[in-house]
Amino acid sequence: MPTVEFEGNTFAIDEDGFIDSFENWNKDWVQYVKQQEGIDELSEEHWQVIDVLQDYYKKNGIAPMVRVLSKLTGYKLKHIYELFPSGPGKGACKMAGLPKPTGCV
Amino acid sequence: MVDTPKPEELIENIDHTPPEEPWEDTPPDLSPGNFCYPTKKKNLEYLGLPTPTTDEWSPSDEEWPIPENWQQIIHEGFKDLLGKYRSLRIFMDTCVRCGACADKCHFFIGTGDPKNMPVLRAELLRSVYRNDFTRVGKILKKIGGARPLTKQVLKEWFSYFYQCTECRRCSVFCPYGIDTAEVTMMARELLTLLGLNINWILEPAANCFRTGNHLGIQPHAFKEMIEFFCDDIEEITGKKIEPTFNRKGAEILFITPSGDVFADPGTYSMMGYIMLFEHIGLDYTLSTYASEGGNFGLFTSSEMMKRLNAKMYAEARRLGVKWILGGECGHMWRVINQYMDTMNGPADFGEVPVNPITGTRFDNAASTRMVHITEFTADLLRHNKLKLDPSRNDMYTVTYHDSCNPARAMGLFDEPRVVLNAVCNNFYEMPESTIREQTFCCGSGSGLNTEEIMDLRLKGGLPRANAVRYVHEKFGANMLSCVCAIDRAALPPLMSYWVPGVDVCGVHELVGNALVMEGEIERTTNLRFEPLTEEAEVEADV
Numbered sequence: 001m002p003t004v005e006f007e008g009n010t011f012a013i014d015e016d017g018f019i020d021s022f023e024n025w026n027k028d029w030v031q032y033v034k035q036q037e038g039i040d041e042l043s044e045e046h047w048q049v050i051d052v053l054q055d056y057y058k059k060n061g062i063a064p065m066v067r068v069l070s071k072l073t074g075y076k077l078k079h080i081y082e083l084f085p086s087g088p089g090k091g092a093c094k095m096a097g098l099p100k101p102t103g104c105v
Numbered sequence: 106m107v108d109t110p111k112p113e114e115l116i117e118n119i120d121h122t123p124p125e126e127p128w129e130d131t132p133p134d135l136s137p138g139n140f141c142y143p144t145k146k147k148n149l150e151y152l153g154l155p156t157p158t159t160d161e162w163s164p165s166d167e168e169w170p171i172p173e174n175w176q177q178i179i180h181e182g183f184k185d186l187l188g189k190y191r192s193l194r195i196f197m198d199t200c201v202r203c204g205a206c207a208d209k210c211h212f213f214i215g216t217g218d219p220k221n222m223p224v225l226r227a228e229l230l231r232s233v234y235r236n237d238f239t240r241v242g243k244i245l246k247k248i249g250g251a252r253p254l255t256k257q258v259l260k261e262w263f264s265y266f267y268q269c270t271e272c273r274r275c276s277v278f279c280p281y282g283i284d285t286a287e288v289t290m291m292a293r294e295l296l297t298l299l300g301l302n303i304n305w306i307l308e309p310a311a312n313c314f315r316t317g318n319h320l321g322i323q324p325h326a327f328k329e330m331i332e333f334f335c336d337d338i339e340e341i342t343g344k345k346i347e348p349t350f351n352r353k354g355a356e357i358l359f360i361t362p363s364g365d366v367f368a369d370p371g372t373y374s375m376m377g378y379i380m381l382f383e384h385i386g387l388d389y390t391l392s393t394y395a396s397e398g399g400n401f402g403l404f405t406s407s408e409m410m411k412r413l414n415a416k417m418y419a420e421a422r423r424l425g426v427k428w429i430l431g432g433e434c435g436h437m438w439r440v441i442n443q444y445m446d447t448m449n450g451p452a453d454f455g456e457v458p459v460n461p462i463t464g465t466r467f468d469n470a471a472s473t474r475m476v477h478i479t480e481f482t483a484d485l486l487r488h489n490k491l492k493l494d495p496s497r498n499d500m501y502t503v504t505y506h507d508s509c510n511p512a513r514a515m516g517l518f519d520e521p522r523v524v525l526n527a528v529c530n531n532f533y534e535m536p537e538s539t540i541r542e543q544t545f546c547c548g549s550g551s552g553l554n555t556e557e558i559m560d561l562r563l564k565g566g567l568p569r570a571n572a573v574r575y576v577h578e579k580f581g582a583n584m585l586s587c588v589c590a591i592d593r594a595a596l597p598p599l600m601s602y603w604v605p606g607v608d609v610c611g612v613h614e615l616v617g618n619a620l621v622m623e624g625e626i627e628r629t630t631n632l633r634f635e636p637l638t639e640e641a642e643v644e645a646d647v
Contacts, residue, residue: 001161015142015557016556016557059326060322060323060325060326061316061321061323061326062320062321062322062323062326065330065366065367065368065369065372066368066369067333067337067369067372068330068333071333101320101321101367101368102304102305102308102309102312102319102320102555103309103312103318103319103320103363103364103367103399103401104319104362104363104364104368104371104399104434104554104590104591104593104594105320105364105367105368105594
């Protein structure tokens with residue numbers, strides 16, 4: 001598995017740059033993905049989305065569906081795209097250290 | 106991941122001129138963007154499948170991680186399949202290379218690659234069959250159309266049998282009725298013997314064994330998600346609905362793909378199903394164990410398909426239901442209608458399905474005990490059991506994509522149209538050669554709906570998109586309905602790329618919009634919370 005070095009961390013990543021395991025996530029990973037995503041500054045809103053995703057993942061072992069993410073954060077999908085240009089999956093989930101959903105999605 | 110070119114660039118680069126070199130000498134393109142990621146080792150181990158000799162590999166690697174005796178493994182596997190399936194031997198022997206199938210494949214139309222002609226794709230396997238298993242091939246070698254299994258041939262198999270969506274459009278035109286999808290299935294099964302398969306298929310399959318569905322939704326989360334939809338339904342209609350889960354003694358078990366529970370726009374169809382069942386007072390239950398209609402085993406091996414399929418019957422038996430109602434899934438119906446009865450049947454539970462509301466007996470489902478939701482709804486409509494206001498779908502000009510498997514594997518042509526014509530006022534068909542049994546694939550079926558081959562998917566989906574563009578320009582179609590969860594995942598990016606302005610929905614989302622439920626409040630939005638009328642839209646903007 002390829003790895004990236006960032007701020008003294010070594011992160012193992014998959015083909016699409018997702019972290020290998022949620023266990024290996026830390027706050028430096030967020031800073032690393034932030035650069036990749038081209039986000040200038042992380043606001044409280046970014047952190048709220050990340051927190052909601054992680055809480056849900058810890059309880060359920062998967063990412064929440066987009067409609068649940070919207071309801072829990074109070075942000076419409078459009079606003080989530082404004083916060084995370086690559087979208088809720090490839091942007092927000094990646095930053096929060098969650099794996100990609102697979103199947104008929 | 107590779108950047109996707111603009112539509113005009115992509116279309117300009119589609120070239121149908123065959124390469125100069127003979128096809129046998131042309132190596133497959135396995136550069137990034139042209140293959141699906143291989144299966145992660147943890148998923149192969151979970152499923153008890155053979156693993157490659159290294160933990161990680163890429164199809165673009167020169168040397169592949171296969172055991173030394175790989176040719177022997179394939180040879181014996183092939184022999185085994187020929188012994189099991191007389192159909193395979195017939196498909197290998199009977200092709201006369203007439204070429205009727207050649208230009209029928211969406212991948213050939215969209216890529217211009219001759220090996221995407223179904224005849225040549227099958228020849229990749231057939232040439233090895235002749236070499237290993239026929240006297241003519243053994244004696245005449247190359248002149249007899251035989252070639253030995255080399256590493257390049259193996260790479261071709263991986264490349265081209267994962268560029269086939271098993272949609273079976275080519276089979277419709279084959280004068281011998283060769284089921285080309287089964288050729289692909291057999292080739293994928295052989296590749297699986299060496300641990301060569303793709304993660305987008307086997308991670309869902311592994312999830313399905315672990316949690317009951319492709320997405321890995323655990324029982325408590327599954328229940329919460331359905332309840333979330335019920336909250337939304339209450340907000341829109343004022344009706345509180347409380348579906349049951351794993352309820353013993355229910356008359357009917359309802360099973361749909363987990364995509365309908367998780368991914369938009371399928372989730373709106375899920376709401377539609379629940380509303381319909383409430384409207385007619387159906388005695389049904391949902392299962393958190395058989396929580397998946399889809400079966401990615403179909404894209405892996407017959408054994409995997411059989412094992413995954415078995416839980417539908419196991420759950421029906423455990424709950425003691427009379428029969429199973431199936432949702433808007435695509436390939437699930439290929440498995441149910443063409444394989445389940447012999448794989449896991451005859452059903453040892455329940456009885457021949459009878460619609461409890463109309464009394465209609467579904468003799469066509471006598472042995473499988475499974476009825477398709479559009480058959481069921483069309484029957485309700487025929488007996489005038491639904492109260493509808495189709496004007497609630499007036500914001501949409503609807504067309505219908507015949508999802509490949511319900512169309513070609515079970516002949517479901519009229520029922521969805523009966524439903525659509527009842528629930529919306531503006532419905533237009535795409536051209537005749539692109540619908541019903543001749544329907545064009547979304548370009549992402551059979552487990553190929555993964556991001557890393559997006560360019561290929563957009564090329565493969567071009568014929569479908571082109572037909573949608575026709576009704577979009579001629580009739581103003583802005584909603585593409587379908588009855589498959591892979592469609593609902595794959596068609597939105599296809600539309601936004603080729604035909605912007607066309608959205609995608611399931612048929613039962615439109616049913617849910619139109620249903621006039623007893624005691625409901627005045628509806629101001631559709632199931633997507635979009636305002637129903639222009640005046641309401643203005644108010645919402647203020």
